[in-house]
Amino acid sequence: QVALLDIDICGPSIPKMMGLEGEQVHQSGSGWSPVYVEENLGVMSVGFLLSSPDDAVIWRGPKKNGLIKQFLRDVDWGEIDYLVVDTPPGTSDEHLSIVQYLSATHIDGAVIITTPQEVSLQDVRKEINFCHKVKLPIIGVVENMSGFICPKCKNESQIFPPTTGGAEKMCQNLNVSLLGKVPLDPQIGKSCDKGQSFLSEAPESPATLSYRNIIQRIQEYCDQRHFQEENTT
Ligand SMILES: Nc1ncnc2c1ncn2[C@@H]1O[C@H](COP(=O)(O)OP(=O)(O)OP(=O)(O)O)[C@@H](O)[C@H]1O
Ligand SMILES: [Mg+2]
Ligand SMILES: [Zn+2]
Numbered sequence: 001q002v003a004l005l006d007i008d009i010c011g012p013s014i015p016k017m018m019g020l021e022g023e024q025v026h027q028s029g030s031g032w033s034p035v036y037v038e039e040n041l042g043v044m045s046v047g048f049l050l051s052s053p054d055d056a057v058i059w060r061g062p063k064k065n066g067l068i069k070q071f072l073r074d075v076d077w078g079e080i081d082y083l084v085v086d087t088p089p090g091t092s093d094e095h096l097s098i099v100q101y102l103s104a105t106h107i108d109g110a111v112i113i114t115t116p117q118e119v120s121l122q123d124v125r126k127e128i129n130f131c132h133k134v135k136l137p138i139i140g141v142v143e144n145m146s147g148f149i150c151p152k153c154k155n156e157s158q159i160f161p162p163t164t165g166g167a168e169k170m171c172q173n174l175n176v177s178l179l180g181k182v183p184l185d186p187q188i189g190k191s192c193d194k195g196q197s198f199l200s201e202a203p204e205s206p207a208t209l210s211y212r213n214i215i216q217r218i219q220e221y222c223d224q225r226h227f228q229e230e231n232t233t
Contacts, residue, residue: 001040001078001079001082002040002041002042002081002082002083003042003043003044003082003083004018004041004042004043004044004084004086005045005071005075005083005085006043006045006086007071007088007098008086008087009046009067009068009088009094010056010057010088011088012047013192014043014045014047014086015035015043015048015053016053016192016193017192017195018037018043019037019194019195019196020035020048020195021047021195023035024048024049025044025048025049028076030076031074031075032044032074032075033075033076034075034076034077035048042077042078044075046067061093064094064097065097068094068097068098069097069101072101085098089123091127091130095130096134099136107136108137108139108222108225109139109221110127110131110137110139111139111140111142111179111218112128112138112141113142114141114143114170115144115145115146116158116160116162116166116167117160117161117162117163118163118164121164121167124167124170125170125174128141137225138176138177139179139218140176140177140178140179140217140218140221141167141170141179142167142178142179142180142181142214143166143168143180143181143182144181144182145159145160145182145183145184146160146166146167146181146182146183147159147183148183149183159184167181177217179214179218180217182207182210182214183207185202185206187201187202187207199211
């Protein structure tokens with residue numbers, strides 16, 4: 001049972017990517033009900049509260065924090081195994097509030113996404129630093145858009161060259177795990193735009209295999225952490 005919480009208040013893309021555009025949140029006796037993609041996957045996003053997908057949310061920090069608090073307190077998530085929180089890029093109000101509000105729950109950790117080029121790694125180093133500062137464990141880093149395999153000649157090219165060694169080098173230097181690399185695949189963009197699951201649309205593709213490996217490593221990390229928690233407390 002998985003809950004997906006989108007706290008990208010100004011740029012919520014989860015409703016569209018999950019095929020839930022135009023859906024609305026329902027109020028029940030026990031609070032707001034998430035919108036369900038499937039029985040075991042509930043989603044909450046500010047996108048469900050807007051009257052049109054092009055509506056702009058222009059909010060300062062305190063108002064964003066208030067909504068994030070409501071998402072955690074007033075949504076009836078039911079019994080869940082995983083709460084996955086999608087954050088905006090950076091290290092800002094949203095990141096601070098979610099870490100603070102969930103501190104009592106012992107967050108398992110953060111998954112950090114980068115692309116291979118230095119400009120992106122520079123931001124990600126700051127995000128890793130942020131995690132250390134707020135004592136948030138890091139599950140690992142994913143390198144996205146890592147290489148492109150030409151569908152015609154099957155040659156691989158680097159659209160975003162890893163000029164400074166990519167995520168691999170950064171992870172070695174900073175002593176964090178590299179969870180995997182996901183290649184560029186135009187089908188991913190298409191699936192997201194259509195709100196369809198790329199994993200079901202292209203089950204045999206290299207990107208799907210990579211996603212599955214990454215998912216497995218995250219699950220293993222969480223299982224191990226829970227095992228340790230149970231045996232130390
Ligand atoms: N490996 C990939 N190959 C092709 N397209 C991709 C890949 N990864 C992501 N995309 C596409 O790039 C776009 C942006 O992806 P995504 O929303 O995951 O990025 P983001 O970093 O969360 O962006 P934002 O900063 O807006 O939150 C989407 O249309 C998505 O489908
Ligand atoms: Mg995003
Ligand atoms: Zn080619």
